[in-house]
Structures are given as structure tokens and as C-alpha cells.
Amino acid sequence: MTQSKRSLFLRGARDGLPICFGYLSVAFAYGIHSIEGGLPVWAALTASLTNFTSAGQVAGTDLILAGATLFEIAVTLFLINLRYALMSLSLSQKLDPGMSVLERAALAFGNTDEVFAVAMRRPGVLTTPYLAGLIFTPYVGWCLGTLFGATAAGLMPAVVRSALGLAIYGMFLAIILPEARANRAVALVALVSAAVSCLFACLPLLRRLSAGWVIIIASVAASSLGAFLFPIRETSDEPDEAPQRGAAQ
Template identity: 45%
Template sequence: MNVGKFSDFRDGVRDAVPIFLGYIAVSFAFGIESSKIGMTVFQSAMTSLLNVTSAGQFSALDIIEKNGSFLELAVLQFIINLRYMLMSAALSQKLDPKVSILHRLGISYGVTDEVFGVSVLKKGGLYPMYSYGLITLSVFGWVLGTVLGAIAGQIMPQRLISCLGLAIYGMFIAIIIPDTREDKNVRMVVTFSMILSTVFAFAPFLNCISSGFRIIIITVLVAACAAVIAPVREEEDE
């Protein structure tokens, strides 16, 4: 079984530099938000180390703040992070069939959108050592940004923290707007999500549902409608 050489690990670290820099900025916003709900620096750092998922972590903050149930949190994370199962399955095709389950599990820990993008575009086969280099620096950047944000959230004035907290919304807007301009299906999904969120926030009975399960319901409804109305054709995938 060929797991790669140290040079492969070094190449992975090199290719992870852009991810590392981007993760520091995004996870800094998470650190700020986690500090606002009373999480310690250690708790924030461990959350990032054990999850490594921006959407999952940000969505979990509201449940944590309101002392939601573990079941609610688990279901939410499962649905939001379901895409990583598909990414891991795709990456497994680039691995040598003789690569052990232990190595496959190690790689799956760090599969994020960005890590997947770099890995899938790498020419040739994928060696565990390359993936470990890619994941190591990426996760380090994610945790480092979280720690810096959490520390800043504890020492900075509350007004400044509130202002920096807006960075998360700016980040999401920056992600959504370009795609909504280019793809009418994405625009439809975003619009439908906003309408449903408004309904669940103000409609009688529906506004009594906890925020965590509200996100779960809206996510499933929007995804199901999008799959029926605008399915991705096989030729588009290719």
C-alpha cells in the first residue's frame, strides 16, 4: 500500500496555503459569535477542531445559546453536512483500492468544500500523505482564526464585537449574490428560503418551533422542492 512520501505531505501543505488564509478570516467571525453567546476560548477552539464546517458551526450557535436538545443539534448537523458524504465518496475514487480504512477515515475528517475542490483537481491519484498535508494546514488555519476571534471577543468593547459580528452576514451575502446573478435556480432557492424563513418567524404556531428545527424543516423543504423543480441532469454533472 502506497500512502505517499514526505514530499507529498509538503505538496499538500503548499496547496493548502490559500485555504489557510481564507479560513482564518471566516473562523475569526465564528470565534466572535461564539464569544458573544458565552463560550470560552477552549470551547470555541474544540468546536472548530472537531467540526471543521462553517455552516454547521454557525447554525449550531443559536441552538447552543438557547440550550437546545442534543437530538436537535445532531439532526441539524447531519442535514447541513450531508454533502460531505458525497464528497468523500467522490474522493475515494482517487485513492488506491489498497488504502486502509484507517487512512480513509483520517482523510474524511478534513473533507471540506475547499479541501475537496483542491483534492479533486489534483492530477493523478490521491495519496493519504498529500491529503494529510492539505488537511493539517487548513484545519490549523480554521482553529487559529477561531481562537483569535474568541480572544478578541472577550477583550474588545461590546459595540465593536457587535459590529464585527455583522461580518458573518456579509460573508454569506458574498457567497450567495454572485450565484444568484448567474443562475435562476439558485435565485429561486434563495428567494423561497427567505419566504419560508419569514413565514416560520411570524406565523402563529410555526413561530413556536425552535430555531434549530426551523432550520432543519426549511432546509429539507427547499432542497426537496429544488430537486423536483430544477433537478441536476446527468449531462450537467459530467
């Protein structure tokens, strides 16, 4: 039992490695950004240790440095991170039913976009040790990257820094393409979402929206269309329309 928990954690940690490398470079950029904006090193590191989110941290840091009110900071972070609520809702359907509230509350801290995507890709239910491992390596990468960026900004050659930035997108492709190849509904959803996202990047008025909003709008539109055109009527492990009530809780 202990051995299998350990191997599940290690499996998760290994699955999290590509995210870790991607985060190293993104957090590196965040570190540089915060220091250049006037934030002390300890503050940038504290933000990464306690927030563990990319777009929200950049926006929040900029607001702090601009002298914004706490209310403004809260509302902005709420809007940018609205997608996490959707992702947590989606993730809640895949968690081991025996997972305690405390475990859920602890694992929720690490539910980033990338952790979520890799977790959902894993077949079967998600266990606590696997998710803990999957969160562990990206978290280390995120915090170390921030520290490196904040302290050693400019030491890393630009070529290496930007090439590292591509790692995370390579990983995204490795998640999307095999599934899209096997399932035309997923292919359509991914294409529509990408198209909407491009639309927002190109059109002069729409491009003023923050990245968090673009992700929400594009993914909600594409997933709604997918659910409408290709509803998944799975023969699930649980009898959903079971006549007896009260049994499944």
C-alpha cells in the first residue's frame, strides 16, 4: 500500500516534469517582470509560493505596483481566475470518491491550467498521491523559476530562455493531438476554441481583453458547441438514472 502510494506519487511527479520545465521559463519571466516593476525579490517569491498562477500573478503584481486598492486587486484576480472554478468543477468529477475534504482542499491549491489538463488526461479516477506528485514538480519549477528570474535576470542567454518557453506548448500539443486524432468531437472543440482565441488576438477591440477572459470565452464557447453537437452518453460506472434513490451519495 505504501509502496503503491509512493509509486503513484512518483508517476505524478514524472507526468508533471514537462509542466515543471515550462513553468521554469514562465516564472523566470514573471521574476524579471516583477523586479523591473520595482517589487523586491522576497515579494515576487512570496507571490509565487502563495498564488501559483501565471496570468493572475502578473496582473496582481502590476496592480500592487500601480498602487491599486485591495478591492481592485480582488475583482481582477476573480475575473482572471474564473476559469479555475470551471476546471475545479470538471476535476471534481474525476476525483477518487473516497478522497477526504481536507485532501480535496489541499490539492485544490495546485489546480493550475496545465496540472488540470494533464490530470484529466489520465484514465480512471484521480488519487491523492498521484495528484500530489503531479502538483509537486510544477510547483517547485514555478517557485525556483521565480527566484532565478528575480535574482539572476539576464544571466541566461535569450535563445535558451525563449526555447524553454516552447516546451509547454509542445506538451499541450502532445495532449490535444492524439485525442483529436481519435475523436472528431475533440478535434472540432479544439479547432473552434483555437479559432475564437485567434479572433480575440487579432481584432483591434477584442484584443484588449485579458488572457484570462479570452481563455474563458473561447473554451466555454467551444465546449458548449461540442456538448450540443456531440453529447457523451456514456455507459457510466454508476447507474445515473437508477430508480432507487438515496443509495448514491
